[in-house]
Amino acid sequence: MAKILVIDDERSIRNTLKDILEFEKHLVTLAENGKQALEVAHNGVFDLIFSDIKMPEMDGVELLSLLIEKGVEAPIVMISGHGNIETAVECIKKGAFDFIEKPIDLNRLLITVRNALDKNYLVTETKTLKKKVAKKHQMIGVSPAIEKVRMMIERVAPTDARVLITGDNGTGKEVVARLLFEKSNRTEGPYVEVNCAAIPTELIESELFGHEKGAFTSAIKQRIGKFEQADGGTIFLDEIGDMSLSAQTKVLRVLQESELTRVGSDKSIKVNVRVLAATNKNLKKEIELGNFREDLFHRLNVIPIHVPSLDTRKDDIPLLVSHFCELICSEQGIQTKSFDTSAIETLKLRSWTGNIRELRNVVERLIILGGSTISKEDVDLFA
Numbered sequence: 410m411a412k413i414l415v416i417d418d419e420r421s422i423r424n425t426l427k428d429i430l431e432f433e434k435h436l437v438t439l440a441e442n443g444k445q446a447l448e449v450a451h452n453g454v455f456d457l458i459f460s461d462i463k464m465p466e467m468d469g470v471e472l473l474s475l476l477i478e479k480g481v482e483a484p485i486v487m488i489s490g491h492g493n494i495e496t497a498v499e500c501i502k503k504g505a506f507d508f509i510e511k512p513i514d515l516n517r518l519l520i521t522v523r524n525a526l527d528k529n530y531l532v533t534e535t536k537t538l539k540k541k542v543a544k545k546h547q548m549i550g551v552s553p554a555i556e557k558v559r560m561m562i563e564r565v566a567p568t569d570a571r572v573l574i575t576g577d578n579g580t581g582k583e584v585v586a587r588l589l590f591e592k593s594n595r596t597e598g599p600y601v602e603v604n605c606a607a608i609p610t611e612l613i614e615s616e617l618f619g620h621e622k623g624a625f626t627s628a629i630k631q632r633i634g635k636f637e638q639a640d641g642g643t644i645f646l647d648e649i650g651d652m653s654l655s656a657q658t659k660v661l662r663v664l665q666e667s668e669l670t671r672v673g674s675d676k677s678i679k680v681n682v683r684v685l686a687a688t689n690k691n692l693k694k695e696i697e698l699g700n701f702r703e704d705l706f707h708r709l710n711v712i713p714i715h716v717p718s719l720d721t722r723k724d725d726i727p728l729l730v731s732h733f734c735e736l737i738c739s740e741q742g743i744q745t746k747s748f749d750t751s752a753i754e755t756l757k758l759r760s761w762t763g764n765i766r767e768l769r770n771v772v773e774r775l776i777i778l779g780g781s782t783i784s785k786e787d788v789d790l791f792a
Contacts, residue, residue, distance in 0.1 A: 411456035411526050412436045416446040416472070417488065418464045422511070426459060429518065443467030443475075450476060455483045457525050462489040462496065470500060477504045482532070484525035488513065546587040549732045550725030554717040558585065565712050566592035571664070573709045574687040576716030579766030582687040585716055586645040589685055598642025603635050605656075606648035613656045615672050624673025636669050636680050643683045649709070650690035650701060657702045664708045684709065719761040719768060726757050729765065733772040746776050751785035756792070 413435050415426045420441070427437045438453065440446035442464055450458070458476070462469035469487055476485060484506035489496060497508040506528065507521050548559055565572060566589045574582045583602070590600045608616050615624075619634030635644060646652070652660070663669050664684060668677045686709045695701035719726070730748055738745045748756075752775075761767055771792045779787035 410434050410436060411522075412438070412454065413522075414438050414440065414446065414449060414453075414455045414458045414483075416440045416443070416459065416464075416469070417461040418442055419461070422461070422488075426513075426518075429515065430522070433519070433522070435522075443469070443472040446472060447475060447479075450481055451479065455481075456529050457522065458483050458485045460485060460487055462487055462500075463491060470496075470503065473500060473503050473505055482529075484529055486521055486525060546584050546591070547732070548581070548584060548588060549729050550722060551728065552717075552722040552725045554722045555725060558714060558716060561712070561714050562588050562592065565589065565714075567594055569594075569683050571684045571709055571711045572686070572714055573692075573706075573712070574685065574714050574716060575692075576687075576689065577718050577764055578689050579764035580716040580718055581765050582689075582716050583645070583647060585714060586647075586685045586687060590643045590645075593643065593683070595642050595683055599639050600643050600645070601635050601639040602645045602647060604647045606651040610653045613653055614659060617656060618659055618669045618671055620672035621674045624671075628673065632671075634669070634671065636663055636682055637678065639682045640680045641682075643685060646684065646686040648688060649686040650688035650692055650695055654700075654702065657705050661702065661705045661708060664705075719764040723757050726768070727753050729768055730756065730772055733769050734776060737769075737773050737776050741776070743776070744781070746779070746781055746783060748775075748783040749785070752783045752788050755785045755788045759792075 413430055415423055415430070415437060416439075417423045417426070418441055423439045423441065427439060430437045438449060438455070440449050444467060446460065458481070460469045460472055464472075469489070473485055473487065485504070486507045486509060487497075487500045487505045488509050488511060490511035500508050506525050509517060509521060548555065548562075550556075562585065572586075572589060574585050576582050586602075587600070590596065603617065605613065615628075615632060615634070617634050617636055619632045619637055620628050622628055622631050646660075659669065663680065663682070667681065668679050670677055692701050692706050692710075696703045696706060730753060734746060734748065756768075756771070763770075774791055775783045775787055778791045
């Protein structure tokens with residue numbers, strides 16, 4: 410059931426549309442002129458708006474501009490008995506969803522309603538998903554160590570500089586990478602994540618650079634690699650310290666020349682990609698051991714960002730627990746719980762070798778197994 414606003418100075422048209430739309434189980438509000446429509450739209454939220462074009466005092470095209478200017482997000486369908494191509498094009502350019510001529514064809518009307526509501530649903534779903542993603546990728550904390558990271562992100566994100574993110578497992582290196590992307594000038598482009606440690610050595614080159622059909626036994630069709638997929642956007646090479654030397658050489662070429670060659674091909678392909686990399690390893694030590702190329706390290710390490718361990722920022726634990734508590738209760742569909750002061754203090758006394766990831770797991774366990782208010786006893790028993 411959708412809420413629909415119908416604006417038309419002809420009572421017969423208003424009532425006809427109301428009858429049709431209410432028969433389809435929608436809630437319909439009527440307005441007889443542009444001024445009244447602005448008041449109604451301001452005081453209510455609608456899923457769809459129909460507006461006549463020829464109306465006294467304020468015509469539909471002016472009303473359309475004002476509705477959009479005021480931030481009305483519902484699809485707006487224009488109706489006219491004096492329709493022509495120029496008018497329709499003008500309305501669409503100004504932001505109308507569609508244009509219908511009078512006399513209104515019933516099938517055309519119902520199809521337009523369905524399409525407009527489908528679009529509105531998708532827009533709403535997209536906003537909801539973006540909010541969920543934004544909640545997931547937040548940097549929680551006010552300690553000096555985390556404020557330093559936050560300041561670096563703000564300064565570096567708008568540039569195209571390559572960033573090497575270091576830190577122990579579970580500290581949130583992927584969150585730093587995501588924030589660098591979201592605050593960059595490349596947000597309209599793709600964001601491609603690659604976990605270098607999770608890809609077998611023999612497949613890493615194919616995964617990163619793609620391959621041609623027949624390049625090797627199992628290459629039954631052409632494959633576009635991650636670097637090509639990220640063209641115009643950002644690629645995040647997580648755990649780059651686990652990448653093979655052969656793949657490192659090819660990554661170096663991409664960084665130097667902004668071009669790559671698919672496995673099994675001799676054709677160079679130009680790419681425009683910002684590279685973010687992360688590792689939990691000491692790459693300088695890996696260079697000494699012969700496991701990592703020094704020239705690649707210097708190419709990646711233009712801007713180094715070190716993510717501190719949780720044990721060095723324990724004052725952030727209350728904020729982190731509160732954040733995870735709200736997030737997990739929402740994900741699990743259970744009533745929001747809270748942690749009392751003694752529980753928080755007990756958590757602060759622990760050593761967090763697994764960092765933020767370990768803390769989140771412990772909070773989730775306590776929410777599931779503990780009472781409505783998590784106590785020190787709950788922490789001692791379940792954490």
